[in-house]
Amino acid sequence: MSSASMQLVAAKCPTDELSFTNSAVINEKDIDPKHVRHIELSSSITNTKFIFTIIKYGSMSQGKIGFNTLQRRWAGIELDRPYQIRPYVFDKNIQSIATLILEVDFLNKKNTTADPYDSDKMAIEFLQQYIDHAFSVGQCLPFQFLDKKTLIIAVKEIESVDLAAVARGQNSKARKIPLGVSLANTMVIFERAEGSSINLAGKSKGKSQFVSIINPDFDFKTMGIGGLDTEFNAIFRRAFASRVFPPEVVYQLGMKHCRGILLYGPPGTGKTLMARQIGKMLNAREPKIVNGPQILDKYVGESEANIRKLFADADEEEKRLGPNSGLHIIIFDEIDAICKSRGSVASGAGVHDTVVNQLLSKIDGVDQLNNILIIGMTNRRDMIDEALLRPGRLEVQIEIGLPDENGRSQILNIHTARLREHNKLNADVDLKEFSEITRNFSGAELEGLVRAAMSFAMNRHIKAGKRVEIDPEAADKLQVCRADFMHAFENDIKPAFGISKEEFDSYISNGIIIWGQSVTDVLEEGELRIRQTIKSEMTPLVSILIE
Numbered sequence: 001m002s003s004a005s006m007q008l009v010a011a012k013c014p015t016d017e018l019s020f021t022n023s024a025v026i027n028e029k030d031i032d033p034k035h036v037r038h039i040e041l042s043s044s045i046t047n048t049k050f051i052f053t054i055i056k057y058g059s060m061s062q063g064k065i066g067f068n069t070l071q072r073r074w075a076g077i078e079l080d081r082p083y084q085i086r087p088y089v090f091d092k093n094i095q096s097i098a099t100l101i102l103e104v105d106f107l108n109k110k111n112t113t114a115d116p117y118d119s120d121k122m123a124i125e126f127l128q129q130y131i132d133h134a135f136s137v138g139q140c141l142p143f144q145f146l147d148k149k150t151l152i153i154a155v156k157e158i159e160s161v162d163l164a165a166v167a168r169g170q171n172s173k174a175r176k177i178p179l180g181v182s183l184a185n186t187m188v189i190f191e192r193a194e195g196s197s198i199n200l201a202g203k204s205k206g207k208s209q210f211v212s213i214i215n216p217d218f219d220f221k222t223m224g225i226g227g228l229d230t231e232f233n234a235i236f237r238r239a240f241a242s243r244v245f246p247p248e249v250v251y252q253l254g255m256k257h258c259r260g261i262l263l264y265g266p267p268g269t270g271k272t273l274m275a276r277q278i279g280k281m282l283n284a285r286e287p288k289i290v291n292g293p294q295i296l297d298k299y300v301g302e303s304e305a306n307i308r309k310l311f312a313d314a315d316e317e318e319k320r321l322g323p324n325s326g327l328h329i330i331i332f333d334e335i336d337a338i339c340k341s342r343g344s345v346a347s348g349a350g351v352h353d354t355v356v357n358q359l360l361s362k363i364d365g366v367d368q369l370n371n372i373l374i375i376g377m378t379n380r381r382d383m384i385d386e387a388l389l390r391p392g393r394l395e396v397q398i399e400i401g402l403p404d405e406n407g408r409s410q411i412l413n414i415h416t417a418r419l420r421e422h423n424k425l426n427a428d429v430d431l432k433e434f435s436e437i438t439r440n441f442s443g444a445e446l447e448g449l450v451r452a453a454m455s456f457a458m459n460r461h462i463k464a465g466k467r468v469e470i471d472p473e474a475a476d477k478l479q480v481c482r483a484d485f486m487h488a489f490e491n492d493i494k495p496a497f498g499i500s501k502e503e504f505d506s507y508i509s510n511g512i513i514i515w516g517q518s519v520t521d522v523l524e525e526g527e528l529r530i531r532q533t534i535k536s537e538m539t540p541l542v543s544i545l546i547e
Helices: 069-075 119-129 163-167 229-244 247-253 271-281 302-324 351-364 405-415 417-421 431-437 443-459 482-492 501-507 516-535
Strands: 006-012 024-026 038-042 049-056 064-067 082-088 097-106 116-118 134-136 140-143 151-160 179-181 187-192 199-201 260-264 288-291 328-333 372-378 396-399 462-464 468-470
Touching: 049 069, 049 134, 064 069, 069 140, 116 119, 119 187, 134 151, 151 179, 187 199, 229 271, 229 396, 260 271, 271 328, 271 372, 302 328, 302 351, 351 372, 405 417, 405 431, 405 443, 431 482, 443 482
Parallel strands: 006 064, 024 049, 097 187, 116 199, 260 372, 260 396, 288 328, 328 372
Antiparallel strands: 006 082, 024 064, 038 049, 038 082, 097 151, 134 179, 140 151, 462 468
16 A cells, blocks of 8 residues: 555454554554554544554455444444545654553453552553554553453543654653554553542552541641540541551551441540540541341341441442442440340340441451441440451450540530630639549530539529519620539539548548458558569469458
8 A cells, every 4th residue: 555545444343353453453454553553543524634554464354444433433424335545654853652541441341340450560561462552542442451450541632752852862841632552661550540449559550549538627726625636546547547648558568457446445435525526537438337136026027137337338439440349337335235245145036246246347357448437436345246346347445544634624614615705704714623623524524514614604694583584784794703613513523433532531531440350460461462463474463352
């Protein structure tokens, strides 16, 4: 064929094998592949030109040219319509591809896999299949890698350098071009197509957009979690640190994400508050919050179905997007209601046991989900089935205990912040003083103390007669003072745990009378064991039985 154009009629690609070559199939009597490697196709209707690499096939009808489905779709080629064909020669100096960036997805989106695709081996295989091949931005082609699922590849970006300038020893900056020809040393980079579930691995994988797990609008100062800094740091390190890094870094480390957190401790210590704030902090799907007893149902099998419904969205997204799925948070309040030790509940149907089994299979079963974070809260850790507490399940177990003096100070500051902001807290209130005297107070009790103090302050401005009236200037006069806090402390709010120091001091105001030598011996023995435990390196733990 000369450089003059000719007309060929568009036809289907004759075989499936040839469709994977991404080449236009011709009869060598029409075009001699020994002299022509690439052709330019132009349509008289759209006046658009497309460049194809050609391949000969003996059974191809003379006067026809075969294209696969993706080629016809990309170039808008209609079957049985004639098209102008002419040879095309690339300028190797400026059209040689230095870097080829490709978007990759499964050809059949209904038949996907979570198996990783090694992008380094894919790049080698791609160049072997498509050496000296024409590529245009926007072009789509099929790609068969080993025995894995067939992929569809879209050319996203082509970069070229001036080879003539490089040959002269000059620097040549990479520039983007609309079309080019691949070389043996072309760098091929694969990127996951938007919405694709393909799992790419290796160094030839592009830096796909990574959405940080931490919400960028979240301010840690506004968390409102007082006295739990140590606990929160432990949760962040063990549960979220791996999720902050891009998936490719986690893959290189061979690390698995934490899938479960258990917060346990006395009531009112901030377990629910921490779980709620964790849900706000994470850039994840809307957290599902469920009370343990809500799972249980009077009908056989419905309790297990309720567990499956909680995981349904995560299950569907895991199948669709694989490792690129978003994080799904499920918060179980009073988890001990549904996860009691198996065999401990006498029930003919064994509902509690099967609920635990269903939960275990979802978290760490054969088809385990890697896009979930379970946060369980309980006052009774001892009642929970041991299988749930092993690594891979609710492995991060944090005790949320009563706050110390510094923690109580933080909590009081949090709950009086708005009072200070609007100048409603009298200057005689020393929060440090109250953080010292509120020993054994939980976070909820400290919040109750502030509310009770506010109620005393508000009550001063209410006139109770025949009608309940409010001082017209109450809004300006209202101040919460030290006396209000002391009234609340002495009369309204008492700690549920421990013993009141004031009450204890009132009992021993005149000292303690030791009854007999036997009591003295017990006290001396106890002090000796305490000193032994503190100072001895051989006995860090001493057990004592008191009869």
